[in-house]
Amino acid sequence: xxxxxxxxxxxxxxxxxxxxxxxxxxxxxxxxxxxxxxxxxxxxxxxxxxxxxxxxxxxxxxxxxxxxxxxxxxxxxxxxxxxxxxxxxxxxxxxxxxxxxxxxxxxxx
Amino acid sequence: xxxxxxxxxxxxxxxxxxxxxxxxxxxxxxxxxxxxxxxxxxxxxxxxxxxxxxxxxxxxxxxxxxxxxxxxxxxxxxxxxxxxxxxxxxxxxxxxxxxxxxxxxxxxxxxxxxx
Numbered sequence: 001x002x003x004x005x006x007x008x009x010x011x012x013x014x015x016x017x018x019x020x021x022x023x024x025x026x027x028x029x030x031x032x033x034x035x036x037x038x039x040x041x042x043x044x045x046x047x048x049x050x051x052x053x054x055x056x057x058x059x060x061x062x063x064x065x066x067x068x069x070x071x072x073x074x075x076x077x078x079x080x081x082x083x084x085x086x087x088x089x090x091x092x093x094x095x096x097x098x099x100x101x102x103x104x105x106x107x108x109x
Numbered sequence: 110x111x112x113x114x115x116x117x118x119x120x121x122x123x124x125x126x127x128x129x130x131x132x133x134x135x136x137x138x139x140x141x142x143x144x145x146x147x148x149x150x151x152x153x154x155x156x157x158x159x160x161x162x163x164x165x166x167x168x169x170x171x172x173x174x175x176x177x178x179x180x181x182x183x184x185x186x187x188x189x190x191x192x193x194x195x196x197x198x199x200x201x202x203x204x205x206x207x208x209x210x211x212x213x214x215x216x217x218x219x220x221x222x223x224x
Contacts, residue, residue: 044152091209094165097152099153
């Protein structure tokens with residue numbers, strides 16, 4: 001069975017203080033690893049898809065990387081509007097996404 | 110363009126009643142998914158549609174749960190004889206086609222409270 005573990009559970013940052021979120025996974029036949037952002041009371045918002053080890057993608061202050069066992073979401077010089085829960089999910093041989101529990105990021109001004 | 114829409118946004122129901130939750134996917138998306146997010150837990154897969162057929166119903170927690178999709182578009186998730194443990198946010202997602210590389214786009218969810 002696919003397993004996705006995210007750490008830490010919560011992260012409090014000062015504005016401008018860069019940090020990284022971890023997503024470790026165990027899956028048979030990874031077809032894609034997805035990062036989503038979820039704000040309170042809203043549905044997850046798609047951020048990135050990664051397909052193979054060594055791949056990197058960037059969007060504004062966010063950068064996602066992928067190895068054979070884990071993915072990192074790097075937040076560079078975060079702003080208060082980056083506060084959200086970040087979800088990692090894997091897709092294996094079927095079509096469903098298996099999600100981690102998420103990391104809740106709070107950025108203080 | 111319009112994203113995934115869900116209705117109602119909130120639903121409070123008494124234990125034992127039936128409820129219907131609706132999802133309107135992004136136009137042109139052939140794949141549709143239902144997930145459940147319970148307080149303090151991750152998203153849990155319920156069911157997946159390709160067109161009007163459901164190849165994977167493996168996540169439905171009991172036979173009280175059913176879903177259908179008509180016209181390759183709107184989907185309805187029905188929960189019969191609701192129980193308190195059914196209280197959760199029910200999220201719908203759609204994608205252009207099933208599986209990677211096609212991203213799943215989520216709606217805002219329906220918050221279900223069973224009293």
